[in-house]
Amino acid sequence: MCIMIRVYVENIQDTIMLNAKQMHYLKNVMRCQDGQIIEIFDNQNEWRAKISFPHIHAIEQKNIEQKLATIQRRPKIGMGYIRKSRLEWAIEKATELGVDEIYLLMTDRVNHKYIDLRRLERIAIEAAEQCGRIGVPKIHENIKLSNLPELNWVVAAKEESSDKNAKYYESQDNQINNAQIKSQDTQINSQSDSLIQSNLVEIIENNRTHIEQSNSIDFWNGDGILIGPEGGWSENDLSLLQKYNKVQLHDNVLRTETAVCAALTLFRP
C-alpha cells in the first residue's frame, strides 16, 4: 500500500516556502513532521523533497520518463458551461483522466452564470496532486465557438436516430425543450440539466465517425473534443463546428460531465 503525499509548486527550487494552504494540508491534514519525505511537482518535473516547516527542500529528481512520454500529446476538452456542482465535478474528473487544457464554451444554449475560476483551478490542482500527474490543466473561460484555438477538434454528438418515430418526437418535444431552456424552474433544471441531446437535423452523415467502427485507442487523430452544454448544441453552434469530425461517445444519451469522462477515457494518445 502506497500513498504519495504530493504537493504542486509553481517552480521547483532547492528551497520552497510553503504557502498557508500547503502548510495546513501537510501539517494538519496529513500530519507530516519535519524531516518527512514527500513528492513535489511543477508542470515539468517531479522531485522528492524533505519537509522542514515552513519550507520544503528538493532533494532528488524522480525518474519520470514514462510520465513525460504520456504527456507528449495530452487531450484538450471544450465543454459548455453546466451547473456549478457538475462543472466542478467535471474539472476534477477531467484532471484525473489526464486532460491538458479545458475550454469553457459560450454556446447558444449556455445559461451562463458566474463561475469562480480560482476555485476551479484549486480543484484541478488538488486532483492533480492526488492522481499522480505532474502537470495541472489550464482552464480557459468564456470561449466563443467562433474563437476556438486552431486545433483539430472532434465534436461529440449523438447519432441521428434511426427511429421511425423520431420526427414525431422532435416536433412534439420542441415545445418542451424551449420551455426547459428558458425556464428558471429549478425542478426542470434538476431533471434535465446538462443533458446532451440528440440533434436530428444538423449532423452531417458523411462527416461522422462511429466509435463502434474504430479502435477506441486511436479513434481520433484530433487534439481534443468538444462537448455540448445542457440543452445540447444549437443549429447555429453546429454550423460553426461544421468543419470538424463528429463522434458518438455512447449509445445512451450522456450528460455533459459524463461525456467528458467517457471522451477522456477513450482518448489515449
Place this chain on the structure above:
Amino acid sequence: MCIMIRVYVENIQDTIMLNAKQMHYLKNVMRCQDGQIIEIFDNQNEWRAKISFPHIHAIEQKNIEQKLATIQRRPKIGMGYIRKSRLEWAIEKATELGVDEIYLLMTDRVNHKYIDLRRLERIAIEAAEQCGRIGVPKIHENIKLSNLPELNWVVAAKEESSDKNAKYYESQDNQINNAQIKSQDTQINSQSDSLIQSNLVEIIENNRTHIEQSNSIDFWNGDGILIGPEGGWSENDLSLLQKYNKVQLHDNVLRTETAVCAALTLFRP
C-alpha cells in the same frame, strides 16, 4: 433537437396508474398535458404512451432491436463503498454508461456507513429515464468478496510501480495510510477519500493485462469489473480475488467513482 420524456414503469400494460412521484414529474416538472405522448419502458420494452392523468395508456411498441442488441451482454460493476455523495454520483454515471448490476462490496478498508438503498435505486431510475436505456440496473448491497456471484470478474488495480523509489515511499507512507484509514478527521477524508491506491506487493505480474497492449473495445472477456474502495484493496482482499485477471484502467491514480466511469466506457460488449 429532441428530448424524450421517458418514464420507467414496472410492467407495461394497456393502462398504467401513475404513482405520486411520476405524477409530480410529468405534471409539475415537465408540464405535460392530457393527450401528450411520452415514452415508457420496463426492463424489456419501450412504448409510446399517451397521458391521461392519473393514467398513461400504452399505444405503440417501439422498435428497439438495436437497444436490445446492446444489452445482450451488459457489464456489471463491483465497487467498494465510498462517501455518500460520491457513491450516488457513481450510481448515476454507471447507469448512464450502461451498467447492468452494481455490487456494493464489503472490503477490508470499507468504512461502511448506512446507505439508503431506496435512494440509490431512485437515482438509478432517474438516470435510466434520462439517458434513454430501457432497463434499470439492479443494486446489491453488502456483498462480501468471498460471496461474489460466480462470474468472470476483472479486478481494477494499479500497475506495480517501476519507480526505483517505490519501496521507499511504501515504507514511509504506511504510517500515513494507517492514520488515514483509521482517522475520523473529515479533512483527511476530503483529501484522500476514495482513492484507489497502488498496491506494490500483491499484484501478480503474470496475471495482469495491460490495457495499453490490448484493444480497449474488447479488452476483457469478463462479465464485469471490481473496483476498490477508498484506501484500495487490502492484501487480504487481493488474495480473495487472486483468481481474476487484473487491469490497470489509467496511468493516473483514479478515484473509485472515476474508475467506475472509465471501466464502463472501456467495456464495450
